Amino acid sequence: MKIIPGGVCAAKGFKANGVHCGIRKNHSKKDLALIVSEVPASAAAVYTTNLVKGAPLLVTKRNIANGKAQAVICNSGNANTCNANGIEIAEGMCALVEKALGISAGDVVVASTGVIGQPLDITPIAQHMEQLSAGLSEDGSSAAAQAIMTTDTVDKQIAVEFTVGGKVCRMGGIAKGSGMIHPNMATMLVFITTDCAIAPELLQKALRGDIQNTFNMLSIDGDTSTNDMVTVLANGMAGNPEITAEGEDFEIFMKALNTLTVALCRCIAGDGEGATKLLECTVSGAADMATARTVAKSVICSSLLKAAMFGADANWGRVLCAIGYSGADVDVSKIGVSFRSPKGEIPVCKDGAGIPFSEEIAKEILLEKEIEILVSLGSGDCTASAWGCDLTYDYVKINGDYRT
């Protein structure tokens, strides 16, 4: 498993592009992305569990019901959600891809991200389709990653290389997500491409299994968005024997996918709205996976802990408090907590009670940009991690007036 450049175009046969079409007023901000496979690909996706679902999700779900897709179109600046004509516009975007590239509208993944409840005008998209498709290239991952950003401050891309059935395969992804992030079953917008050959059912199985430990363990602000989705297109151009059953090849594929998704989770958490720190809570010694996940996520979601981390304050009582209200069945008297960063590790709680520690050393550790909160439950062998960020003045600033 090797990290490689190229993002969503790292895999053979994928091109991408991103342009400014005018949905956003800021001319220097790209707002329309396109990703295309040379040949039809196996497709899988997971979606938000929010009852209020963006129209693009409904259209995408229908389009990939047959397990196939060949292109992804996505705009930022407008979520196309809670609009009377949302479905019509989302279908219109797919039709524009068909017209520009000859790919059937029914083979297009469509996504939108941005403000909810404002009608999306398709005109600027239509006017820029020629520019968008003419510029498709194997170097286009960055442009596409930039075009799906909303309040993100950096584009998010990653790619890996691995071997399946004697063939070198590649998998890459781009993601956007900064606020309204508290995934449930799916998350934010993440587009993954691979040239590995894999049957649609196995692809869906891999994705659904992976997100339980990755995107579903990520929270910026506790708000589950209406437009979250993660999709994978696998076009088989690596030439490996198609993965059609679980086994060694599937395991390798799962590992590649997990490497990618964990990296993207960390990118998203570290770039959470207003964030100055990436937080990772790892819970070990849990009696079962559900407990480990519940506890890790509860800690990562605590506004009080997030604010304490912003202030580099080793207020471990807030960690215990969050464990206590998580709903998980834990033995409080066995809980241990320590904080870790590149500056070192400091235990602060043992057997559910405080232990003496140097506030100075704790401060030095917590002033770093990446903080691990290590919780041991002393009741079993299961471990899970969750990712988030600190709560800062800038989160409030960004969200106090997002629409203007």
Add this chain to the structure above:
Amino acid sequence: MKIIPGGVCAAKGFKANGVHCGIRKNHSKKDLALIVSEVPASAAAVYTTNLVKGAPLLVTKRNIANGKAQAVICNSGNANTCNANGIEIAEGMCALVEKALGISAGDVVVASTGVIGQPLDITPIAQHMEQLSAGLSEDGSSAAAQAIMTTDTVDKQIAVEFTVGGKVCRMGGIAKGSGMIHPNMATMLVFITTDCAIAPELLQKALRGDIQNTFNMLSIDGDTSTNDMVTVLANGMAGNPEITAEGEDFEIFMKALNTLTVALCRCIAGDGEGATKLLECTVSGAADMATARTVAKSVICSSLLKAAMFGADANWGRVLCAIGYSGADVDVSKIGVSFRSPKGEIPVCKDGAGIPFSEEIAKEILLEKEIEILVSLGSGDCTASAWGCDLTYDYVKINGDYRT
């Protein structure tokens, strides 16, 4: 039902006091409160559902298991939670009341609020018991209310007068709570006193019923504290025939209690850490109470909506988003939303989609200090309200470095 002055001393036979004993470093901040009834009283309480429970809660629970109590002692500045000797200290505080006033230690409600996980030294409390009890008076409600404050910016008191069985009764309460507020079954610290005669079982029933629609519908930051409790002492000195069964008198008692608790909820929400606005979300047209409560609370808890309210931004999409992920079974296509304040009311969403509205008028409405978010579900007759506050820079500031 009449609002009267006097707070926790409004009812006959109750005295209170609050002093600075030295748990807090700031000499101008009182940190020890005492409330005493002239005669033994019926007692009821509800407690946090957090698995990590403050030692004082465990001692209080044991002390009022017989339905009786006569005094309340409470310190701020230290939660006496997650300490190896917590129970011993909490029992010690009850013994100090016995020594000072001759009230059995087993008839004392004990509470603590403040930082978790730092040993509580009983010495300053012991040293100030004489001053505390010598100063007990019928004018002592404010002193007690001030002594239980942590990050609260104002003390919280209210009292009402009502008639039961031809006798004038009074009920009053004090509350503290500003952060770590997301009650579950109980909340924050609230001490209520009444001279109305009521049997302990009925008192407990009244309290447990009431909090479902009051303190359990309040959220500042989604963190359920380890030390939340609400207690009521009813000493019967109004001379009414004791309420021993449900019926007209019980209904009147419930109404008085509800008037008090709703007022305290509004006080707490409006004084949420860093808050500039009180938010009240009222959900009507729900198919059942559970749905109404779930939706109201989900809206009030949304960090994104809270930040939007801080910015006076009518970003109603975030209301819909929060309804959608609440877990309640609602028909999105029937949802209506409007914002209301003393400046007027503005509908912003109908049938699950946006409607044109004047951003200027919306801004004017949302710049007020008390904002109502009115949600109609169009599916039944049930209504519930939840209370909270906006998310501000100061919340982050207060919690970024709470311990210092």
